[in-house]
Amino acid sequence: MTDATVTQLRNRPRPDIEREPEDISRIGEISRPIGLWEGIFAITAVRRALVLVGLGIAWEVYARWVGNPLMFPSLSDTLSAWWADMSSGRLPGAAASSLRVLLIGYGTAIALSAVMTTLAVSTRVGTDLLATLTAMFNPLPAIAILPLALLWFGLGTSSIVFVIVHSVLWAVSLNTFTGFLSVSQTQRMAGRNYGLGGLRLVIFILIPAAFPSILAGLKIGWAFAWRTLIAAELVFGVSGNAAGLGWYIFEARNALETATVFAGLLTVILIGLAVEGIVFRSIEAATIRKWGMQNH
Amino acid sequence: MLATEKMPGVAVRAGVQTLLQVDGVTLQYKTRDRLVTATYRVSFDVKEQDRFILLGPSGCGKSTLLKCVAGFLSPTEGTMTLDGRVIDRPGPDRMMVFQEFDQLMPWLTVLDNVMFAMRRSGRFPKNEIRDRARRATVKVGLERFQDVYPHMLSGGMKQRVAIARALAMEPRILLMDEPFAALDALTRRRMQEELLELWDDVRFTLMFVTHSIEEAIILGSRILVLTPHPGQVRAELDATAYSHEHQGDAEFMAFNRKINGMLFGMQETAHD
Ligand SMILES: Nc1ncnc2c1ncn2[C@@H]1O[C@H](COP(=O)(O)OP(=O)(O)O)[C@@H](O)[C@H]1O
Numbered sequence: 195m196t197d198a199t200v201t202q203l204r205n206r207p208r209p210d211i212e213r214e215p216e217d218i219s220r221i222g223e224i225s226r227p228i229g230l231w232e233g234i235f236a237i238t239a240v241r242r243a244l245v246l247v248g249l250g251i252a253w254e255v256y257a258r259w260v261g262n263p264l265m266f267p268s269l270s271d272t273l274s275a276w277w278a279d280m281s282s283g284r285l286p287g288a289a290a291s292s293l294r295v296l297l298i299g300y301g302t303a304i305a306l307s308a309v310m311t312t313l314a315v316s317t318r319v320g321t322d323l324l325a326t327l328t329a330m331f332n333p334l335p336a337i338a339i340l341p342l343a344l345l346w347f348g349l350g351t352s353s354i355v356f357v358i359v360h361s362v363l364w365a366v367s368l369n370t371f372t373g374f375l376s377v378s379q380t381q382r383m384a385g386r387n388y389g390l391g392g393l394r395l396v397i398f399i400l401i402p403a404a405f406p407s408i409l410a411g412l413k414i415g416w417a418f419a420w421r422t423l424i425a426a427e428l429v430f431g432v433s434g435n436a437a438g439l440g441w442y443i444f445e446a447r448n449a450l451e452t453a454t455v456f457a458g459l460l461t462v463i464l465i466g467l468a469v470e471g472i473v474f475r476s477i478e479a480a481t482i483r484k485w486g487m488q489n490h
Numbered sequence: 491m492l493a494t495e496k497m498p499g500v501a502v503r504a505g506v507q508t509l510l511q512v513d514g515v516t517l518q519y520k521t522r523d524r525l526v527t528a529t530y531r532v533s534f535d536v537k538e539q540d541r542f543i544l545l546g547p548s549g550c551g552k553s554t555l556l557k558c559v560a561g562f563l564s565p566t567e568g569t570m571t572l573d574g575r576v577i578d579r580p581g582p583d584r585m586m587v588f589q590e591f592d593q594l595m596p597w598l599t600v601l602d603n604v605m606f607a608m609r610r611s612g613r614f615p616k617n618e619i620r621d622r623a624r625r626a627t628v629k630v631g632l633e634r635f636q637d638v639y640p641h642m643l644s645g646g647m648k649q650r651v652a653i654a655r656a657l658a659m660e661p662r663i664l665l666m667d668e669p670f671a672a673l674d675a676l677t678r679r680r681m682q683e684e685l686l687e688l689w690d691d692v693r694f695t696l697m698f699v700t701h702s703i704e705e706a707i708i709l710g711s712r713i714l715v716l717t718p719h720p721g722q723v724r725a726e727l728d729a730t731a732y733s734h735e736h737q738g739d740a741e742f743m744a745f746n747r748k749i750n751g752m753l754f755g756m757q758e759t760a761h762d
């Protein structure tokens with residue numbers, strides 16, 4: 195074939211094709227539920243639980259192999275110590291006492307942070323104040339100001355609340371303020387179009403629009419508060435009349451009841467997981483995931 | 491023939507009240523290192539029930555003008571009055587529909603989005619709000635989606651919600667900033683037709699920004715042609731005679747070419 199005929203063939207118009215689409219009802223399945231096993235493994239909780247079981251087995255096997263309950267008690271020892279103190283009411287009491295202090299500190303910090311970030315979005319002075327304060331205090335570990343807190347507030351709940359507020363406030367404020375700043379100009383203008391301004395703009399537009407960031411800040415703040423609390427309790431133990439989880443761990447260590455120390459740590463982890471997995475997850479599901487502001 | 495079609499319209503319009511008066515408005519942006527003039531001494535009047543189009547190339551200051559009418563900016567020179575009162579702040583008597591789909595509140599359902607504006611502005615009796623919002627969503631064909639969150643809607647549907655939300659407020663003037671520019675061609679055309687039907691039904695006053703000559707001719711009753719940056723008035727044209735049905739007609743094409751010539755000098759390519 196010569197080049198000329200090839201070109202000629204290429205340039206020949208190709209015939210049109212038209213088709214009648216088939217009746218959809220005759221095609222059969224268009225969508226179908228996924229298989230049972232695939233469905234089960236798609237559940238995050240199931241996969242995580244499997245990881246947990248694996249870790250538990252590894253712990254038990256290693257502890258038995260080491261065979262030194264004073265240094266490294268096995269999972270079963272830990273669980274029986276945990277169960278004993280749970281049923282005697284000692285652990286629940288310690289946990290409740292810790293949680294009470296925690297909630298006071300966490301709540302106070304959130305209230306303060308709400309005031310500070312609202313000021314920061316509505317006034318230039320507020321912005322500068324917040325930026326400077328967070329830059330200064332965010333890097334300062336909460337435990338480092340505990341001596342000062344003891345000096346000011348004495349040996350008691352208020353000192354712990356003070357350090358918790360310090361550990362939560364800056365993280366939550368920083369996240370909330372960043373969230374406010376990233377709310378789209380269009381959404382702000384839409385809000386102002388309805389005559390919203392000042393505090394009403396913050397409440398009705400900025401807070402819901404920045405909710406993903408705010409929630410992230412609340413989560414980080416919670417983790418900070420929890421760690422700070424346990425650490426503070428470990429340092430000076432009894433807070434007022436009730437002893438918390440940190441004190442419980444400290445006492446058990448002094449008595450060389452290592453399994454009980456582990457039981458205390460386990461409780462700290464369990465409460466942390468419960469708050470993360472139940473409280474924050476349900477808030478997420480009821481808000482940002484329902485609103486399509488988070489995609490998984 | 492064109493003239494005879496337009497004459498009655500002109501006669502009727504002559505008696506209509508002026509709603510918005512823009513008089514020698516210069517708009518500037520102050521940035522860190524420069525002063526940008528977006529529009530220079532723009533004047534025009536919008537009458538009741540006008541479908542008033544701001545047409546011009548990208549960057550000529552159309553959005554800036556509209557934002558000024560909405561009250562988000564104030565002019566450095568000249569005045570803008572609505573019903574004789576100087577515009578100095580945003581308000582629900584001038585409702586804005588933006589180009590961006592994120593103008594809806596993602597945390598509210600379609601119906602709540604429509605009700606939100608009505609509640610917050612406090613312009614309507616509490617017991618009427620739900621009914622009014624329902625009627626507005628029905629008008630834009632979204633009765634089946636009232637309880638759905640915005641992220642589950644297509645772009646066209648989101649814009650319909652924004653239009654319903656704005657119209658439910660019964661504003662003196664509806665401001666639209668390229669609301670259909672981010673939609674596909676088919677949806678855009680349907681939305682244009684729906685907007686005209688809605689206008690036939692409600693007879694609101696509309697101010698509509700676009701950079702598409704075709705869209706301007708189809709939607710507008712009056713077209714303000716702006717020059718490239720900084721925007722100045724090049725012409726104010728009557729476009730009552732043209733709609734979708736006339737799109738292929740010789741007059742439509744001629745009108746299109748005329749505007750095209752105004753916008754781009756001698757270039758004679760009449761496309762979107
Ligand atoms: N926030 C801003 N700051 C500084 N300059 C701006 C700002 N917004 C727009 N401009 C400038 O003003 C001019 C007009 O912009 P705009 O009104 O958005 O144009 P259009 O809507 O006609 O495309 C452009 O030159 C643009 O660069």
Ligand SMILES: [Mg+2]
Pocket residue numbers: 552553554668
């Ligand atoms: Mg624009």
